[in-house]
C-alpha cells in the first residue's frame with residue numbers, strides 16, 4: 001500500500017531577476033516499509049524535492065500526500081535527518097533526543113523510557129548527560145537518529161545523513177540505520193550522491209535527470225540484494241553490475257567535468 005505519493009510535482013524558484021526551474025513533473029509513490037533512494041546529478045533538485053515531501057515548501061505545481069493527506073511541516077508523521085545533526089550544543093544528549101517528544105507534547109514516562117532504551121540499543125549507553133561537543137561525528141549522528149525516531153514518524157526523510165562522516169563511520173552508520181529501520185518497520189526516503197549506498201540500503205533507486213529534475217529511471221533492487229544488510233549487499237556478485245548500470249545512466253547526465261566515480 002502507498003504511504004507517500006508525489007503527484008505531478010514541478011517547482012520553479014522565483015527571484016527578483018531570475019527564474020530557476022528545479023523540478024518538472026515528478027510522480028512516484030513510496031510503499032509502507034519501503035526504503036527508496038533518490039540519486040541524480042548535482043543540482044538536479046533532490047533537496048528541493050525532499051523539502052516539498054517534508055511539507056517545508058509548497059511546490060509550484062502538483063502535490064504530495066502522506067496517507068492520503070496533504071503533507072504539512074508540523075506533521076508528526078514525518079521525521080527528517082540531515083547531513084548536519086543539528087543537536088543543540090547547550091543541551092545534553094538526553095535533552096536533545098527528547099526534544100521532539102517535548103515539543104509535540106508526547107513526553108511521558110513511557111516515551112522517555114522507550115527513547116532512552118533506543119539510545120542504548122544503538123550503542124550510546126552512558127552518554128545521556130554528555131553534551132554533543134563531547135561526542136564523535138558518528139555518535140552525534142546516532143543521537144540524531146534516536147531523536148528522529150523518538151516521535152515514531154511514519155516516514156523518515158534522510159538528506160545525505162552520512163556524507164559528512166569518514167568512510168568507515170559512514171559504513172557503520174549505513175548498517176545501523178538499515179537494521180534499526182527494518183527492526184521498527186519504518187519507511188524511508190534517502191537522498192544520496194553515493195550510488196553504492198543507494199543500492200546497498202534500498203528496495204528501489206530513483207534516478208533524477210539534470211535540472212529541472214524529472215524521473216529518468218526507477219531501478220528495482222533484486223530480492224537477493226535487498227534481503228541483505230548493506231555490508232553484505234555490497235559483496236553480492238550482482239552488486240557491481242547494478243552499480244555500473246546506474247553509474248552509466250548518471251554519467252550520461254552529468255556535465256563532463258563532474259564525471260568521477262564515487
Ligand SMILES: Nc1ncnc2c1ncn2[C@@H]1O[C@H](COP(=O)(O)OP(=O)(O)OP(=O)(O)O)[C@@H](O)[C@H]1O
Nearest residue numbers: 013015020022041042043044045046047048049211
Ligand atoms: N532558494 C533558492 N532560490 C533559487 N534557486 C534555488 C534555491 N534553492 C535551490 N535552488 C536551485 O535549484 C536547483 C536545485 O537545487 P537543489 O539544492 O534542490 O539540488 P540538489 O540536487 O539537492 O543539489 P546537490 O546535489 O548539489 O545537493 C539548483 O539549480 C539550485 O541552484
